[in-house]
Amino acid sequence: MSTTNRAFIKAYRQDTANESSTAGNSPAMLNQSGAPTRDAAVRTATTTTTVAGPARPAFDPKRSGPKQPLSSFIARPQSLVQPAESEDANFLEPGTTVASFHWPKICRTLNQQSGPQLDRVADLLRAQASAGHSLVGVMGLFPRVGATTAALCLAARAARRVRRIILADGNFCHPRIASCLEAVPTVGWEEVLKQSARLADAVIRATDDNLDILALGSKGIRDPQSLAGGLQAAVSAGVLRHAYDMVLVDLGTFFDPASQPVVLELVRNMGIDTVVAVAGPESADPRDMATITEYLEPLGCQLMGTIENRVARPPVV
Numbered sequence: 001m002s003t004t005n006r007a008f009i010k011a012y013r014q015d016t017a018n019e020s021s022t023a024g025n026s027p028a029m030l031n032q033s034g035a036p037t038r039d040a041a042v043r044t045a046t047t048t049t050t051v052a053g054p055a056r057p058a059f060d061p062k063r064s065g066p067k068q069p070l071s072s073f074i075a076r077p078q079s080l081v082q083p084a085e086s087e088d089a090n091f092l093e094p095g096t097t098v099a100s101f102h103w104p105k106i107c108r109t110l111n112q113q114s115g116p117q118l119d120r121v122a123d124l125l126r127a128q129a130s131a132g133h134s135l136v137g138v139m140g141l142f143p144r145v146g147a148t149t150a151a152l153c154l155a156a157r158a159a160r161r162v163r164r165i166i167l168a169d170g171n172f173c174h175p176r177i178a179s180c181l182e183a184v185p186t187v188g189w190e191e192v193l194k195q196s197a198r199l200a201d202a203v204i205r206a207t208d209d210n211l212d213i214l215a216l217g218s219k220g221i222r223d224p225q226s227l228a229g230g231l232q233a234a235v236s237a238g239v240l241r242h243a244y245d246m247v248l249v250d251l252g253t254f255f256d257p258a259s260q261p262v263v264l265e266l267v268r269n270m271g272i273d274t275v276v277a278v279a280g281p282e283s284a285d286p287r288d289m290a291t292i293t294e295y296l297e298p299l300g301c302q303l304m305g306t307i308e309n310r311v312a313r314p315p316v317v
Contacts, residue, residue: 092243095186095201100208102182107152115157121276121307122157129162129246133273134236137170137301139251139263140278142290146309147278148176151250154276159211162245166203168214170266171252172224173259175216178204189218192236193227199236206229214240228265237270251275254292269300275303281310306312 023058060155125136138154140147148171169177169189176187185206191197205212214236221227240247251266253279266272275296279283284306294304298303 012114017112025150046096059263060107076169077242092203092239093199094203094205094212096184096204098183098206099206101206101211101213101262104149104152104180105157106149107156107180110149113157118157122154122161124304125154125158125246125274125276126161126250128274132304134247135247135265135270135272135274136304137251137263137272138278139275140253141284141292141306142182142255142280143253145278145280147253148180148250150278150307150309152177152180153246155211155248158246158248159209164212164214164244165210165246165248166214166240166244167212168240168247168249169216170228170249170262171259172216172221172262173252175221175257176216177213177250178215178242181206181213183213183215185215189214189236190216191228193230193232195232200237203219212244215225216312224262228262229269234268234271237272241271264295264299267296267301272301275301275304277306279306279308281308283308 128134128136131189138147138151151167155165159165167177169175171177173191175188183206185199185204187197189199189202192199192202199214202219203214227233237247247274249266249270251263251272254263267275275292277292289303289306296303
């Protein structure tokens with residue numbers, strides 16, 4: 001029995017006992033693993049899905065109202081997963097429940113302009129989850145490439161396709177999920193990892209969005225690598241895998257000296273099955289992708305592909 005499974009069983013038994021930026025053209029590209037092709041950003045890539053659409057008029061925030069669920073900007077797919085027969089099927093009851101999250105303008109714009117392309121990526125993630133690979137990490141290759149934005153958009157699209165989904169903020173050096181959605185958790189996940197709070201208390205559920213988030217506090221965390229490698233991170237992974245059909249984790253930045261050890265510790269300790277990398281406006285360097293693969297494969301994690309986020313443009317000097 002693995003360490004994660006043992007930790008999860010121990011935590012579950014204990015819980016039972018206690019209960020008595022800007023719009024415009026925004027293409028991105030996902031490269032799946034397979035045989036080599038000319039356009040691949042990863043050395044082993046067969047299928048290229050462009051996550052973008054034709055240029056459309058810029059999104060007008062005045063038309064959206066002060067606060068709406070992102071579902072109002074997302075076309076309902078023809079084959080939706082049926083809603084849960086009973087909420088009791090999910091024993092992880094959130095510490096905070098809201099009607100909907102306040103989605104950033106960039107997310108609303110991307111979902112309007114690139115919805116079909118994002119849906120194709122979400123469908124690939126759903127297929128991974130259906131095959132038992134339900135813990136999916138999203139990480140930036142470099143700082144400020146829009147990895148958190150990509151994770152938010154993919155979570156919103158996937159929430160229309162799977163019954164139970166959660167987006168976890170694993171970017172311990174720069175946590176942003178809660179602040180981007182203007183959501184305030186009862187406690188941050190870091191308090192759970194320090195064994196000073198229950199996991200459910202760090203979860204926020206938006207009923208209209210059909211999405212939960214596992215939030216960190218607003219500040220960076222001291223000694224994040226020890227928290228990422230601790231027992232409670234493994235416990236959290238076991239609980240989330242049991243409670244949700246898909247778990248997306250915003251991992252942070254790979255090619256960053258402070259963040260990379262935390263990324264790898266989370267992948268190892270949580271047993272993350274698959275990772276999607278987010279690059280900037282330029283195509284990912286195959287050498288970078290080969291390096292990431294060399295790190296992930298010994299951890300039992302697959303690099304599914306890359307998203308080239310062309311919204312993340314370099315600053316004009």
